[in-house]
Amino acid sequence: MDNGISYLNIYLHIFQTQKDILFGKMVIKMTEIILDTDIGSDCDDMMALSWLIYAQKSGKVKINAISVSHKTDFAYGALSALFDAFDTELPSVGQIRNGLEEFKDNYCQKVAEKFPGGRYTPEDSVRILRRALVQTNDKAILCGIGPMTNIASLLKSVPDGISPLDGRRLLLEKCSKIVLMAGNFTEDKNGVREPEWNVKCDISAAKLIMEECDNEIVILPYELGIDMITGEKLTKELGDTHPLTYAFICFNGEARGRHSWDPATVLYAVQGCGDYFQESEPGVIRIGEQGESFFTPQRNGKHKVLSLKLLNGESETAAKKRISEYMDKCVEDMIDKKIGGTVIV
Numbered sequence: 001m002d003n004g005i006s007y008l009n010i011y012l013h014i015f016q017t018q019k020d021i022l023f024g025k026m027v028i029k030m031t032e033i034i035l036d037t038d039i040g041s042d043c044d045d046m047m048a049l050s051w052l053i054y055a056q057k058s059g060k061v062k063i064n065a066i067s068v069s070h071k072t073d074f075a076y077g078a079l080s081a082l083f084d085a086f087d088t089e090l091p092s093v094g095q096i097r098n099g100l101e102e103f104k105d106n107y108c109q110k111v112a113e114k115f116p117g118g119r120y121t122p123e124d125s126v127r128i129l130r131r132a133l134v135q136t137n138d139k140a141i142l143c144g145i146g147p148m149t150n151i152a153s154l155l156k157s158v159p160d161g162i163s164p165l166d167g168r169r170l171l172l173e174k175c176s177k178i179v180l181m182a183g184n185f186t187e188d189k190n191g192v193r194e195p196e197w198n199v200k201c202d203i204s205a206a207k208l209i210m211e212e213c214d215n216e217i218v219i220l221p222y223e224l225g226i227d228m229i230t231g232e233k234l235t236k237e238l239g240d241t242h243p244l245t246y247a248f249i250c251f252n253g254e255a256r257g258r259h260s261w262d263p264a265t266v267l268y269a270v271q272g273c274g275d276y277f278q279e280s281e282p283g284v285i286r287i288g289e290q291g292e293s294f295f296t297p298q299r300n301g302k303h304k305v306l307s308l309k310l311l312n313g314e315s316e317t318a319a320k321k322r323i324s325e326y327m328d329k330c331v332e333d334m335i336d337k338k339i340g341g342t343v344i345v
């Protein structure tokens with residue numbers, strides 16, 4: 001009798017759940033992400049985007065918008081080519097109006113011309129970022145994998161037709177966490193800290209974000225992504241026939257993999273620490289005048305720095321290999337159509 005009631009209850013629950021899903025009543029809690037990228041500078045942005053598309057196809061995340069932090073005319077075309085190749089709709093794309101001068105496009109033009117399709121002049125990145133935050137259901141994760149110019153401009157933005165809130169308030173209301181690939185916290189034997197590239201490209205933007213943003217900020221530093229090689233097998237297999245691997249070849253000059261600063265950053269943004277990362281205690285990150293990064297633990301600090309999670313006494317090399325193999329496998333499975341979103345034949 002008890003079992004009968006239990007089974008009936010379970011059946012009714014499943015029936016109700018399916019009905020709710022069908023009629024849109026049930027909101028399945030899914031991470032929403034907004035990505036800021038300097039696609040074209042380093043090919044690891046393309047791997048990060050590919051893994052993010054995998055995560056969306058797998059139901060782990062929804063990509064609300066993408067903003068581009070440099071001015072090349074071909075960023076939209078390269079994004080469009082990548083999303084087309086994975087049979088995925090491109091979300092809203094914004095692009096900076098006054099970008100950094102030192103940016104060099106290592107592959108966007110080549111990818112956009114080899115895989116033509118998307119031709120569009122994106123709207124201003126700050127407007128896209130503000131709108132994406134306003135339209136977020138709950139709170140989105142803002143993930144930055146390039147120089148922080150766009151995110152600093154968002155932080156400084158003033159109320160407009162999109163939202164009555166300034167950027168600082170809007171971020172606090174609609175962004176649960178900012179995840180950035182940034183910083184190098186290791187001193188060399190002379191006590192010198194080499195400024196990390198994303199910070200060095202726009203030091204004032206990085207300083208502004210660390211000093212004036214009220215959100216929790218988690219940093220994936222240079223030390224974590226280096227020597228975590230992804231894309232090698234795929235690039236050798238697919239060569240110039242796929243936008244992802246063609247970008248790798250354009251950047252590297254040959255078919256080989258690349259360090260995974262940006263893929264590891266989006267992996268953490270979507271899945272949290274899991275078996276791969278650990279967060280430092282809370283603290284404060286300070287950016288020096290030359291772009292050096294310093295972290296000081298502080299009980300009420302809003303910043304955290306990620307490090308590797310080592311399982312069963314494994315070495316750092318083994319942990320990095322474990323993470324890169326996981327990300328590679330995800331993207332390979334997507335290309336082999338082994339995951340949702342595409343028809344398996």
Ligand SMILES: [Ca+2]
Pocket residue numbers: 037038039041042044045145146262
């Ligand atoms: Ca990048």
